[in-house]
Amino acid sequence: MPGPKNLPETYRNVLRLRAVRDFDNRPLSDPDLHAILEAGRWTGSSKNRQSWSVIVVTDPDQKERLAETGDFTDPLRRAPMAIALIQEGAGYEFDIGRLAQNVMLAAKAIGVATCPVTFHRHEEAARVLGIPDGKVCRYGVALGYPAAEIRRSQMSGRKPLNEFVHWNSY
Amino acid sequence: MPGPKNLPETYRNVLRLRAVRDFDNRPLSDPDLHAILEAGRWTGSSKNRQSWSVIVVTDPDQKERLAETGDFTDPLRRAPMAIALIQEGAGYEFDIGRLAQNVMLAAKAIGVATCPVTFHRHEEAARVLGIPDGKVCRYGVALGYPAAEIRRSQMSGRKPLNEFVHWNSY
Numbered sequence: 523m524p525g526p527k528n529l530p531e532t533y534r535n536v537l538r539l540r541a542v543r544d545f546d547n548r549p550l551s552d553p554d555l556h557a558i559l560e561a562g563r564w565t566g567s568s569k570n571r572q573s574w575s576v577i578v579v580t581d582p583d584q585k586e587r588l589a590e591t592g593d594f595t596d597p598l599r600r601a602p603m604a605i606a607l608i609q610e611g612a613g614y615e616f617d618i619g620r621l622a623q624n625v626m627l628a629a630k631a632i633g634v635a636t637c638p639v640t641f642h643r644h645e646e647a648a649r650v651l652g653i654p655d656g657k658v659c660r661y662g663v664a665l666g667y668p669a670a671e672i673r674r675s676q677m678s679g680r681k682p683l684n685e686f687v688h689w690n691s692y
Numbered sequence: 693m694p695g696p697k698n699l700p701e702t703y704r705n706v707l708r709l710r711a712v713r714d715f716d717n718r719p720l721s722d723p724d725l726h727a728i729l730e731a732g733r734w735t736g737s738s739k740n741r742q743s744w745s746v747i748v749v750t751d752p753d754q755k756e757r758l759a760e761t762g763d764f765t766d767p768l769r770r771a772p773m774a775i776a777l778i779q780e781g782a783g784y785e786f787d788i789g790r791l792a793q794n795v796m797l798a799a800k801a802i803g804v805a806t807c808p809v810t811f812h813r814h815e816e817a818a819r820v821l822g823i824p825d826g827k828v829c830r831y832g833v834a835l836g837y838p839a840a841e842i843r844r845s846q847m848s849g850r851k852p853l854n855e856f857v858h859w860n861s862y
Contacts, residue, residue: 619789
């Protein structure tokens, strides 16, 4: 695991957040779901525009229809629920990324596993979700309690720091 | 402050992350900067593409030139340094938002204040930063130790939960 051991819990959780693709069937408890939605709601956005909302998808048929709009959405099929992230009006996709990360880190903090998913055919996703014109849903988060056995992802490495960081100019 | 008091430190930090616009002049210590860059490096991205890198901007003239490429960049002028976030090749802006949120939360965890900034004239930002064609820098994070006195932002509220959340469809 990366990161010195004497750094705070928050720091260690930020470094150790990983997508989980295997979930228990149990639905989330109401308090856990509420806590996660609150973490999303309090995310910062450019000029505090909050040009976003979320759709909590618990209905299995609706979840399956949504899964069909993306290419690597099996985690969503295996999860008991999903949160679809809606970018509205003048909002930036950058802020939707910040929202997703807060949702996933807050979930991890309270023992809930998550996996981000992309809706590559976002116009289909909008139709499935009944999203009005001018709003877009390209991303979502599958979530649930982690399965007893979690398969390790094959995509867990990262490029080295000297390829990630430049100094003062590219 | 939002959020029940008995939730874990990580959860509370996710809910309480706020942009800070007033910084101490001291540069970041090397261990603190390294810890923050590591948190950025380990951020998850679509298909683990890691189509990104960062430019650490410590040179005051370079920082001023960069600040001139955005509209609300005074926090960057008041901060001792900045991290410019570069979206490369097939990367998504969504992932850059995830990267920014990890950088800001890791910083908060170790006592470093941050403020996200937008480079509205991103082609100028690319020229200032010497970024090659095909890569883009629309966002950065100003960072430093917080000033002894921090002015409260006028933009700290959030819309209520029932305007943020829909169920199963919009």
